[in-house]
Amino acid sequence: MGRSPIIALTGATGFIGGAVARRLLREGWEVRALYRPSSRSNPVARAGLSWIPGSLEDAEALARLVAGADALVHCAGAVRGAGRDVFDRVNAEGVARIAARAAAARVPRFLLMSSLAAREPQLSPYAASKRAGEVALARAAGATAWVALRPPAVYGPGDRELRALFRWIGRGLLPVLSGAAARFSLLYVDDLAAAVACWLREGGGEGHAFELHDGRPGGYSWADVAHGAQDLLGRRVRRVPVPEAALKVAAALNLALAVTGYRPMLTPGKVRELRHPDWVCDNAPFREATGWRPEVGLEEALRRTFGWGGRSGPGRGA
Numbered sequence: 001m002g003r004s005p006i007i008a009l010t011g012a013t014g015f016i017g018g019a020v021a022r023r024l025l026r027e028g029w030e031v032r033a034l035y036r037p038s039s040r041s042n043p044v045a046r047a048g049l050s051w052i053p054g055s056l057e058d059a060e061a062l063a064r065l066v067a068g069a070d071a072l073v074h075c076a077g078a079v080r081g082a083g084r085d086v087f088d089r090v091n092a093e094g095v096a097r098i099a100a101r102a103a104a105a106r107v108p109r110f111l112l113m114s115s116l117a118a119r120e121p122q123l124s125p126y127a128a129s130k131r132a133g134e135v136a137l138a139r140a141a142g143a144t145a146w147v148a149l150r151p152p153a154v155y156g157p158g159d160r161e162l163r164a165l166f167r168w169i170g171r172g173l174l175p176v177l178s179g180a181a182a183r184f185s186l187l188y189v190d191d192l193a194a195a196v197a198c199w200l201r202e203g204g205g206e207g208h209a210f211e212l213h214d215g216r217p218g219g220y221s222w223a224d225v226a227h228g229a230q231d232l233l234g235r236r237v238r239r240v241p242v243p244e245a246a247l248k249v250a251a252a253l254n255l256a257l258a259v260t261g262y263r264p265m266l267t268p269g270k271v272r273e274l275r276h277p278d279w280v281c282d283n284a285p286f287r288e289a290t291g292w293r294p295e296v297g298l299e300e301a302l303r304r305t306f307g308w309g310g311r312s313g314p315g316r317g318a
């Protein structure tokens with residue numbers, strides 16, 4: 001019997017990379033994961049999983065990570081920060097560096113965790129850096145076959161960014177962060193991990209970036225989210241519009257604090273992302289290329305993550 005295929009993975013101490021690691025291990029892949037010793041998440045020991053200490057800035061660690069790997073799944077990324085340089089260093093230059101390493105080591109396949117934000121690079125330094133990462137991968141990949149996935153907002157157990165929003169919903173208040181007519185797609189984290197596993201197994205669509213969502217064409221409005229939560233919680237969820245001016249003031253304060261080394265999530269760029277009216281995406285090309293099907297819609301995801309609606313999920317209560 002041959003050895004199990006080795007998947008080199010980055011970002012495994014994070015929300016999405018952690019879910020990807022668990023999924024790949026469950027499916028019997030061997031996972032070799034990069035971790036920064038400074039990470040606030042401890043690298044957990046599991047059968048089939050080995051950890052390589054280092055970062056995207058560490059050429060020797062990257063060489064060890066990719067040596068002999070059958071595929072590379074690159075989920076590490078900067079999601080908070082104040083300036084373009086913070087995002088570019090990781091999301092663009094980091095991708096260029098690891099893609100060049102993978103090409104030099106003849107890693108056959110590379111999956112980049114990009115973002116739907118890459119569709120609108122003019123909105124923010126984060127969005128621009130995610131688009132730049134896709135361009136860098138295409139340039140550096142050489143003979144490595146690649147795809148980039150562009151998920152919309154991803155949520156589920158272990159998420160740190162949307163947790164606060166869901167906590168408010170659990171208390172009966174939904175802060176409406178963009179215009180009332182805004183629409184957005186969503187994706188449950190396990191479905192994203194399944195998409196990664198599906199591409200590793202089946203291949204398809206090489207050389208392209210793909211949008212992914214939870215199977216709901218046309219996405220959600222804020223009213224849809226409020227009604228879905230309301231049905232599960234059995235209580236009214238009131239929508240509370242958050243004025244753009246308030247978001248901008250909070251973002252400006254965060255930016256001022258960033259000189260102390262603090263890495264803010266809410267920045268002027270993030271406000272422009274939040275206020276963007278159309279974050280709806282299209283699943284069809286990736287489904288057709290790989291056969292992947294999302295399984296978890298909003299209500300089931302809220303049940304699993306928060307235990308709303310009577311079923312206790314693996315996550316924290318809201």
Ligand SMILES: NC(=O)c1ccc[n+]([C@@H]2O[C@H](COP(=O)([O-])OP(=O)(O)OC[C@H]3O[C@@H](n4cnc5c(N)ncnc54)[C@H](OP(=O)(O)O)[C@@H]3O)[C@@H](O)[C@H]2O)c1
Nearest residue numbers: 011012013014015016036039055056076077114115153154
């Ligand atoms: N969450 C979403 O809704 C969402 C939506 C679309 C796309 N994405 C993309 O998905 C990816 C993962 O996001 P996430 O939500 O899982 O973020 P996360 O929880 O903050 O995880 C980020 C991961 O990247 C690692 N990392 C950051 N900089 C690194 C560096 N210089 N060298 C090595 N590792 C580094 C972090 O390591 P440490 O533990 O050491 O910090 C962590 O493992 C990102 O590329 C993001 O752009 C996320």
